[in-house]
Amino acid sequence: MAMYTPYEIRSIFSSFSTYVLVPLIVAGAALIWALWKPRPLDTIPTVGASGPLSSYFSAIRFMFQGWDMIQEGYLRFYDGGIFKIPMIDRYMVVVVGRKLSEELRSAPEDVFSLDQAMVDMLHLDFVFGKKVYLNPIQTHLMKTKMTKAIAAFTPELYNETVQGFEIHMPLDDSKEWKAVPCLPTCSQLSTIINNRIVVGNPLCRDPEYIKLNLSFIVDMFKCRMLFSLFPRFLEPLVGQFATNIPSQIQLGMRLLKPVLDERTQILEDADGDWSALPDDMLSWLMESVPKDETLDTMTRRLLGVNVAAIHTIAHTFSHGIFYLASNKELIAPIRKEVEDAIAEDGWTKTAMGKLYLLDSFLKEVLRFNGAQAWSLNRIALKDWTFSDGTFIPKGTSIAACATPVHMDETVYPDPQKFDAYRFYRMMEHHDSEVGQHLLVKTSLEYLPFGHGTCPGRFFAANQMKLMIGYLLLNYDIELETPGVMPKRVWFEAAVRPNPNANILYRKRQT
Numbered sequence: 001m002a003m004y005t006p007y008e009i010r011s012i013f014s015s016f017s018t019y020v021l022v023p024l025i026v027a028g029a030a031l032i033w034a035l036w037k038p039r040p041l042d043t044i045p046t047v048g049a050s051g052p053l054s055s056y057f058s059a060i061r062f063m064f065q066g067w068d069m070i071q072e073g074y075l076r077f078y079d080g081g082i083f084k085i086p087m088i089d090r091y092m093v094v095v096v097g098r099k100l101s102e103e104l105r106s107a108p109e110d111v112f113s114l115d116q117a118m119v120d121m122l123h124l125d126f127v128f129g130k131k132v133y134l135n136p137i138q139t140h141l142m143k144t145k146m147t148k149a150i151a152a153f154t155p156e157l158y159n160e161t162v163q164g165f166e167i168h169m170p171l172d173d174s175k176e177w178k179a180v181p182c183l184p185t186c187s188q189l190s191t192i193i194n195n196r197i198v199v200g201n202p203l204c205r206d207p208e209y210i211k212l213n214l215s216f217i218v219d220m221f222k223c224r225m226l227f228s229l230f231p232r233f234l235e236p237l238v239g240q241f242a243t244n245i246p247s248q249i250q251l252g253m254r255l256l257k258p259v260l261d262e263r264t265q266i267l268e269d270a271d272g273d274w275s276a277l278p279d280d281m282l283s284w285l286m287e288s289v290p291k292d293e294t295l296d297t298m299t300r301r302l303l304g305v306n307v308a309a310i311h312t313i314a315h316t317f318s319h320g321i322f323y324l325a326s327n328k329e330l331i332a333p334i335r336k337e338v339e340d341a342i343a344e345d346g347w348t349k350t351a352m353g354k355l356y357l358l359d360s361f362l363k364e365v366l367r368f369n370g371a372q373a374w375s376l377n378r379i380a381l382k383d384w385t386f387s388d389g390t391f392i393p394k395g396t397s398i399a400a401c402a403t404p405v406h407m408d409e410t411v412y413p414d415p416q417k418f419d420a421y422r423f424y425r426m427m428e429h430h431d432s433e434v435g436q437h438l439l440v441k442t443s444l445e446y447l448p449f450g451h452g453t454c455p456g457r458f459f460a461a462n463q464m465k466l467m468i469g470y471l472l473l474n475y476d477i478e479l480e481t482p483g484v485m486p487k488r489v490w491f492e493a494a495v496r497p498n499p500n501a502n503i504l505y506r507k508r509q510t
């Protein structure tokens with residue numbers, strides 16, 4: 001072992017202290033300052049801890065007890081107020097009370113932006129790229145062409161519903177129950193039917209295309225979790241090499257190319273007459289996108305439409321099946337309502353518009369199980385001060401309580417009771433105001449679709465009625481364990497039906 005004289009030791013230490021210790025002390029001080037320095041959100045009370053390290057423990061708690069934490073904040077600020085919840089990559093500021101929620105909702109898009117909130121939360125800059133998210137033509141087309149096309153499309157959507165059920169829940173004459181995994185089956189059905197209006201037949205039935213659309217949102221979610229561990233500037237690198245997004249886009253391009261080529265040829269043969277093309281989202285996009293649009297960006301737009309549409313519908317449908325199987329007394333009256341309506345109008349939008357009990361049932365399903373316990377997710381593009389004096393700095397993520405409002409007894413009497421007739425009774429008693437109580441009607445007391453913001457809710461309502469109507473007219477359903485409704489699953493603020501639960505079915509017996 002080398003021996004040093006006291007002089008040598010001193011000299012090593014002194015050079016160490018000069019060149020290493022001083023920068024270490026400075027770095028340590030900078031770290032402490034960075035972690036403990038006052039931040040603009042400090043004045044907003046926290047549910048959970050807000051310390052530089054303890055907030056991460058609360059963020060982990062939020063992953064598994066998100067609902068409890070949001071409900072805790074709602075009760076603490078019941079008379080109106082604002083709290084924050086730590087998440088792994090940010091604080092979410094949450095608004096409670098009608099007055100403040102209305103201020104959030106009605107603030108202009110250049111103050112609280114929904115689009116930017118989605119870009120920021122879902123990393124759409126990486127997933128969809130600037131060209132797509134800065135010019136979301138597909139969202140505009142949903143608001144305009146898609147909603148208008150529902151009536152013309154409903155018979156086609158019905159055909160696709162029949163096809164989908166035949167593949168995923170095939171019937172025979174046996175009285176024996178057969179089991180299918182409920183949520184995965186609903187997801188398959190939702191993807192097939194929704195894509196009838198997005199890319200048309202045959203791509204909407206292509207198993208590879210269906211699988212891509214179903215796994216894409218899972219990859220987006222993994223991407224979000226992964227990105228939360230890295231600084232923003234590393235996202236393109238991490239995303240390129242550590243996520244499935246690039247390979248999924250490649251797959252989407254491969255599947256879409258033959259369809260696009262075929263349509264381009266049809267258009268050429270028809271001398272540029274757009275009416276020669278099938279009437280669906282793909283054709284509307286071809287007509288509307290800028291000239292320099294590529295197969296890559298087109299693929300991303302279509303995946304984007306599916307991300308918004310198929311899981312929200314599949315989840316609601318799956319929750320709905322569990323409620324029907326748990327409340328069998330609802331089946332006969334809903335069946336009768338559907339039978340009466342289609343006897344008059346066939347499987348049309350007009351008939352779906354007459355299904356008031358089914359509408360009320362679906363509305364109640366979403367009162368309990370809106371996709372998230374909060375709604376009106378926004379990001380502040382400017383500093384803003386609420387009327388109660390709470391200052392929100394630019395860049396803050398913010399939302400309003402939703403499920404706690406849906407479960408508030410001053411808003412909905414007996415809120416814990418699943419009452420399929422809740423909204424139906426309101427329609428009956430206020431005949432002239434039926435429209436006010438329909439599923440698609442949003443308000444600060446009913447926020448599963450935001451407040452007027454979801455452009456797909458009209459399509460979703462129509463499609464879910466087709467799916468449940470067809471199911472009830474042709475099938476009997478049963479819970480796997482009679483009387484035991486499968487437990488739904490919370491993650492952060494999001495709720496979804498139990499992904500592992502089966503549903504039993506057989507050909508309708510009565």
Ligand code: HEM
Nearest residue numbers: 139308309312313316376377448449450451453454456460
């Ligand atoms: C049960 C079904 C559905 C539910 C529960 C649902 C829920 C929501 C919610 C909560 C928002 C955010 C609103 C806000 O924060 O203000 C939203 C936005 C959106 N939804 Fe839906 N949605 C459903 C179906 C659909 C469908 C079928 C489509 C498309 C066909 C769609 C397209 C969109 C789009 C594009 C946005 C963003 C709007 C924008 O950027 O302006 N949704 N939806």
